[in-house]
Amino acid sequence: MTASLLNVLTAQPSYGPALRQLICELAVTGRLLPQTSTWTEFRLEEIVSVRGGSTPSMARPEYWGGDVPWVSPKDMHAGDIVTSEMFITQEALAKTNLDLIPLGSVLIVGRSGILKRKLPAQVTRVACTINQDIKALTPKSAIESAYLRLWLLGSERAILAEDVKTGTTVQSLVFAKLFARRVRLPSTAEQHRIVAKVNELMALCDQLEAEQADVQAAHTRLVEALLASLTQARDAADFRASWKQLAEHFHTLFTTEASVDALKQTVLQLGIAGRLVPQDEAEEPAEALLTRIATHKADKAAQRRARKSVAVSGQAGASTSIEPPTGWRWTTFGDATICRDGERVPVSQVERESRAKVYDYYGASGVIDKIDRYLFNKPLLLIGEDGANLINRSTPIAFIARGKYWVNNHAHVIDGVSEDLLKYLEIYVNAIDLKPYVTGTAQPKMNQAKLNSIRLALPPEAEQRRIVAKVDELVGLCDRLKLSISEARQHHELLASVLVEDAVA
Template sequence: MKLETFFEHFDLLTDAPNAAAKLRELVLQLAVRGKLVEQDPEDESASKVVEKLKSIKERLTQEKKLRNGKTLSPIEPIEVSYFIPNQWAWTRFGDVTICRDGERIPLSKDARFERRGEYDYYGASGVIDKIDDYLFDKPLLLIGEDGANLINRSTPIAFIADGKYWVNNHAHVLDSLSFDCLRYLEVFINAIDLKPYITGTAQPKMNQAKMNSIPVSLPPLAEQKRIVEACDRILTLCDTIDQRQQQRQEKLEKMNEVAIAQLLAAQTPNEFDTHWQRLYQNFDLFYSVPETIPKLRQAILQLAVQGKLVEQDSNDEQGADLLAKIADHKENLLKDKKIRKAKSDSINLLEMPFQVPYNWAWCRLNNVILDIEAGTSPLCEKRSKEKNEWGIIKISAISWNVFNPNENKALPVGVEPRIEFEVKAGDFLISRANTSQLVGKSVVVEETLPRLLINDKTLRVHFSADVEKRFFNLYNNSFLARQYYAKQGTGTSNSMKNINRGQIRNLPVPVPPLAEQKRIVAKVDRLMALCDDLETKLTAARAKREALMTAAARQALEKE
């Protein structure tokens, strides 16, 4: 693909999520290879730039304004990774820059606080403060000397500082023949991989010697100016693309939130149908990116537990009658001493977050369960169990809506397993300790590994046979239950909150007729499967667009 063809058809590729990033990368690579702008045979060759810099540095050394630096070795052929135009030259970074690192002065945070002022104070990645004085008063090139940004490049590692400003010892300070030369070197450093010139892993650092050794593909001075101007134009386009994609994403998310909120707030069947038709007619728009699918899943849960996902059937047993039946059954179990009596508070209207259908009822979770038991947590090995070993599940096994038996720790040899706590298919498990976002999360175990035990931070809830436990799992993982547990959780840190059995028993829950509970669960299963399929397709489509963008950029770079 010719470069002109790439840019002519770039608008077809801008929907790719990585379009702007790939275009930035491509532009910088083209710039430093002499492929972004045309060469002019009238331009003075790049070797003249190197000679002029050498003369300037010799003069400054004689005037004792610059220390006599180490002579840098010539560029070896093995260091050259691409061809450059005839008027260009390969040289060392240190041969085309004047280092002014010796003029930097670091100031502590306390010292800067005492010296608050109007002048920018620069660090490795840009301005980090303002103080009352300056060290430099001309445009210079700053390059981060240390920090993670040398590796991850989340922000440009090279940037121009202008005006009057102060620089600490975490950024190299560099001058050159002209401002255009500084701007080109900024482009060059931001274009290349700096890993070969970085030392240290815990604290990456590019010292002055390593930086000076970098091979630079240098254009003539006049072409440097044209390159920088072209880069500025195209990188501004990249910013526009980024902004446009962000605005589109925010608009989609807002439209989605409004549509879902209208569905959930609908008070009558006609109002619900109106909002549902609007969502249905714009479904391809609202759910065109993978990021919107988790909100769709949560909306399905909300609609399900509010009685808006399936139709009510007047022939179904009333929710209140179902509760009465469960109460009678529990009374008999209590008399036979098969369960223990557990106290729960009566429910009031203020605790009912929404109006339920005519044949539903509100109650505490305690009214539909028989018992809650905790597991065990002996000291375990720091590895997962092998096939015939016993193991203890970790909290992460029940944190993400589906039971994951592989999240476990092996029980040490010699420790007797308490087999009464073995995980079984059909178990309803809930976490009593986790982050504020995940405490109280639950799963119904579909499949498990043999010889797995419940830990003491996991509770097993035994439900009455007269209810569908998977419906209550849906409600327990809905936004409303998440809010309840977040408020109930105790602990000083959001990273670890605790709830007790009494708080779980007191969770207000809606109770549909048993037949409707089963219809709701079946409908949610079908819709969640569709969500999974849609998310997979959207993710694959995004990956395809990204691959197309990457391939197009590579062709433009390699075949120009």
């Protein structure tokens, strides 16, 4: 294994599995250690005995809860087989066609979606039984169990590419192809030496991955600390000092997609704190905007015959660390917006399947389907009402829908005095922590009353436009930076793959 190949493989933490794969492939092709014996070729079926398994009837409680391990694909993780999630009784063993698998057998998964990317293979260290999706390969005298497992791992790429078929739901091994594979075997003594060397190198891989994980964790903590120094700056001078410190180390800090995502979130937070653009005291203050909003809402209410509202008074809501600049005004989300949730109409998936696919159909996280009619025909702010995304924030919570579209009952529909206000509110909702407004854990939900109680720092209308423009500019830069990082990683992985192919060719 050349130093240049090692450098390429160890430069990316995500390429640890490829390094392990390379070690296994070199080992079973005789290129990891000098060969000290003649290697003899066999078909796999000549050097192992094969056993299958089954599932005892779940309707027979006397078959379950005993002391005999019953191994299924969900037990196939890492290391050796020493236990299982489920156990059968001695009665099940006696009255069904299940056999005890001898110690030292190698279990492989024969049917599972995991065969898209991996061939699980583990050595049994306890007598056990297996289900129908597992095969047990018991070595004959020519091959040791640890070396058999190593051979399977070293042949994994070829087996997955050539011996796996895709069914209607999952992948499965074509055992006729697998058992016909040619296996080159060294002497038993040399097998032991090769396995020992592989174990030594795998321990080094463990150490390398642990060190990389420590470096990544330290990098993440550093990024978080420096970004926090921006959002927590006491005044303009403190903010400039923090920004200078971050700017000096920008190319060192923002080298991963996760760090760029953290930077994007900080941009949103700085935008709603009034620290991305200058304030202009000559501009109309937010107080005047709130007056227009109140008038606008009153007019709309009159037009809709005084539709009921769940808005709360202007000083309610959870506390926030944001101290808005002069000219801004504290209010609540409900006081600044018009909620149009009453116009939403959910349509079941079954019904949508029978309707023409013309207009976007929105759910909590964006467009989820098309439908033949529309409910709305103007830009409106949609905010996810329920789902795990309220907590984990894997995609934006708030987004603006445009054109003609339909919205189901999993997204709040928000109107405002202008589209500029909606764009600012989109940034605001995506910037703040929504946990104080979310109820439920199994199914998180932010109902209309909670949404309306969000405390809102509202800048003057002209400043809103500047904030939105600056955030769009900086987020665009972040997206381009993230794309370049992703492309560099893909290029690195392609290079590593080519080098691995060359190394084992």
